Amino acid sequence: MFKWLHPYAKPETVYHLCGRWYPWLMALALLLLLLGNIWGLAFTPPDYQQGDSYRIIHIHVPSAIMSMGSYSAMAIAAFIALVWQVKVAQWSVLAIAPIGAVYTAIALITGMAWGKPMWGTWWVWDARLTSELILLFLYLGVIALSGAFSDRQTGAKAASLLAVVGVINLPIIHFSVEWWNTLHQGASITKFAKPSIDPSMLWPLLISILAFKVLMLALLCLRLRTAILLNEQHRPWVKAMAGEE
Amino acid sequence: MVTLGVFIRRELRLLARQKADWLNPVLFFIIVLCLFPLGVGPEPNMLQLMAPGIVWIAALLSVLLAAERLFKDDFRNGVIEQLVAARQPLLSFVLAKLVTNWLSTGLPLVLLSPLVALLLNLQTPAFIAMLLTLLLGTPLLSLLSVMGAALTVSADKGGILLALLILPLYIPLLIFASAAMEAASMALPYHGQLAIMLAMLLFALALVPLAVLSALKLNVS
Numbered sequence: 001m002f003k004w005l006h007p008y009a010k011p012e013t014v015y016h017l018c019g020r021w022y023p024w025l026m027a028l029a030l031l032l033l034l035l036g037n038i039w040g041l042a043f044t045p046p047d048y049q050q051g052d053s054y055r056i057i058h059i060h061v062p063s064a065i066m067s068m069g070s071y072s073a074m075a076i077a078a079f080i081a082l083v084w085q086v087k088v089a090q091w092s093v094l095a096i097a098p099i100g101a102v103y104t105a106i107a108l109i110t111g112m113a114w115g116k117p118m119w120g121t122w123w124v125w126d127a128r129l130t131s132e133l134i135l136l137f138l139y140l141g142v143i144a145l146s147g148a149f150s151d152r153q154t155g156a157k158a159a160s161l162l163a164v165v166g167v168i169n170l171p172i173i174h175f176s177v178e179w180w181n182t183l184h185q186g187a188s189i190t191k192f193a194k195p196s197i198d199p200s201m202l203w204p205l206l207i208s209i210l211a212f213k214v215l216m217l218a219l220l221c222l223r224l225r226t227a228i229l230l231n232e233q234h235r236p237w238v239k240a241m242a243g244e245e
Numbered sequence: 246m247v248t249l250g251v252f253i254r255r256e257l258r259l260l261a262r263q264k265a266d267w268l269n270p271v272l273f274f275i276i277v278l279c280l281f282p283l284g285v286g287p288e289p290n291m292l293q294l295m296a297p298g299i300v301w302i303a304a305l306l307s308v309l310l311a312a313e314r315l316f317k318d319d320f321r322n323g324v325i326e327q328l329v330a331a332r333q334p335l336l337s338f339v340l341a342k343l344v345t346n347w348l349s350t351g352l353p354l355v356l357l358s359p360l361v362a363l364l365l366n367l368q369t370p371a372f373i374a375m376l377l378t379l380l381l382g383t384p385l386l387s388l389l390s391v392m393g394a395a396l397t398v399s400a401d402k403g404g405i406l407l408a409l410l411i412l413p414l415y416i417p418l419l420i421f422a423s424a425a426m427e428a429a430s431m432a433l434p435y436h437g438q439l440a441i442m443l444a445m446l447l448f449a450l451a452l453v454p455l456a457v458l459s460a461l462k463l464n465v466s
Contacts, residue, residue: 082459137413144409148400157463158396162410165392165456169414172445176417 009086012237015228018221025218032211040204053117056110058205062212064107067135070100070216074142075167078160088224090156091231093163094146095223099216101139108132127178134173138166152231248334252341260349266314267349274307274354278364289366296365297426300375304354305386305415311350312390313407315342316398320464325398329465339457343391351383367430374429378422381442388446388453389414395460417445 007013040058074096081089111129112122123129146159232238260267281299282292292299319325328335358379362372393411400406425438 134413134416137409141410141413144406145396145400148397148402148406150401154399154463158400158460161456161460161463162396165414168452169417172417173413176420179420 009084009088011088011228011232011235014088015225018225018228022218022221022225025214025221029211029215029218032207032214036204036207036209036211040201040208044201044204053114056114057201058208060107060110060114061205062209063103063110064132065209066212066216067100067104067107067132069213070096070103071135071139071163071167071170074100075163078163078167081157081160082164087231088228090160091227092220092224093142093160094156095220095227097139097142097146097159097163099219099223101136101143103212103216104132104136104139108136127174131174131178135170138170142166249337249340252334252338253344256341256345257348260345267311267353270307270311270350271353271357273310274303274357275360277303277306278361282364292365293367293371293430296367296371297375297423297430299365300361300426301378301382301419301422304379304383305412305419307354308350308383308386308390309408309411311346312394312411313404315346315391315394316461320398325461326465329462335458335461336454339391339395339454339461342457343387343454346391347384347387351379351387354383355379370432371426371430374426374435377439378425378442381439381446382418382422385418385442385446385449386415388449392453392457392460395457395464398461399464418442421445 008017037058041055044055046052046054074093077089077092077096080086081093108129111132115124116122142159142162145162146155149155149158229238278299281295285291285295316325328338355376358372358376361367362375367375389411390407393407393414396410397407421438421442425435425442428435428438
């Protein structure tokens with residue numbers, strides 16, 4: 001398997017691969033985003049209890065899922081970067097961090113906007129809200145640490161180490177906060193049980209989740225390409241390409 | 246083992262010669278404690294209610310204050326570089342740092358806890374709970390702050406960055422420690438919280454030295 005994977009650790013290959021995937025991923029993301037959000041925001045029936053204001057779920061839940069999904073992707077990349085010293089993995093840690101931070105911020109802000117009509121307050125010190133806020137701080141820590149060194153390479157390595165430490169700590173933080181205080185509603189979709197959400201609302205939600213996922217991949221391709229160019233600017237293949245274009 | 250002893254003696258001698266390094270955080274702890282009654286009012290009942298949070302937040306901040314200078318001097322004068330180049334004794338260096346960091350920042354807080362109990366009007370059960378949580382919690386604080394200090398040792402803006410990295414990781418400890426003290430003040434059992442704190446401490450004890458090692462190595466290379 002490693003023999004098959006190994007060519008993909010080469011920055012040049014990854015650069016061209018990302019370039020080829022990016023337009024398709026972006027187009028798919030926009031399509032799904034439009035489909036899921038228009039369907040969800042305009043054409044689903046209102047909730048019997050929460051009325052129309054529940055519709056923000058179509059942005060809130062996908063961004064919340066992807067805020068955690070991005071973190072695990074970042075941590076896996078960081079682990080690969082630390083163990084096998086793969087440069088591309090290191091750069092993808094830094095490429096994912098801001099995307100994940102923005103998803104986390106979107107989840108927090110839409111959650112506040114949802115909380116105001118439902119709970120009557122913008123913010124409560126509830127388990128899910130607090131752990132999401134801490135997740136945002138962890139992302140910001142990774143970003144800040146990567147920028148704090150005069151040597152870009154050291155910064156990337158330190159940020160990878162912090163991302164791995166954070167992923168060990170994240171479940172601890174999550175459960176400690178969970179036991180501490182909770183008000184947030186339980187999960188509506190789980191893999192193992194029948195979803196507690198009506199199919200007419202479920203489908204646009206699933207499409208939105210997929211859209212946010214594909215959008216994250218598309219943005220990752222874009223950012224990783226930039227990072228590769230920035231870090232490999234002295235390499236012959238970059239120079240050759242810059243000379244051509 | 247021999248190198249561990251040598252390193253611990255070296256660290257202790259350094260601490261004895263640079264008293265500000267460990268005295269200032271302790272003074273800071275007491276000053277922060279004194280600010281709370283001035284800020285929220287001196288009613289004994291209110292102080293009793295807020296004591297768990299106050300004690301633990303003051304402890305977090307003072308440990309953080311001590312952490313910043315932990316590796317700075319050794320990094321500047323090249324000790325860490327030499328140790329990384331020599332390869333052999335780096336782990337004992339890290340362990341010595343951990344032990345002496347706790348001795349110089351955690352232990353004083355434990356010893357000061359009777360004074361804190363007097364200042365914040367704590368009853369005996371709450372005081373015992375505070376003593377136990379400090380005993381279990383401050384080593385964990387030391388572990389995490391040593392890791393943060395190792396990560397940021399060659400960074401340009403160490404201080405604020407260290408707070409941003411480490412304070413989120415302190416949160417579980419803060420929650421369980423203050424929960425234990427609260428339970429104690431209401432005469433409820435708090436063994437569960439203590440057990441979880443001990444579990445977190447052992448878990449960190451197993452993994453943090455490894456993280457510190459690789460953090461030091463990447464800062465030198």
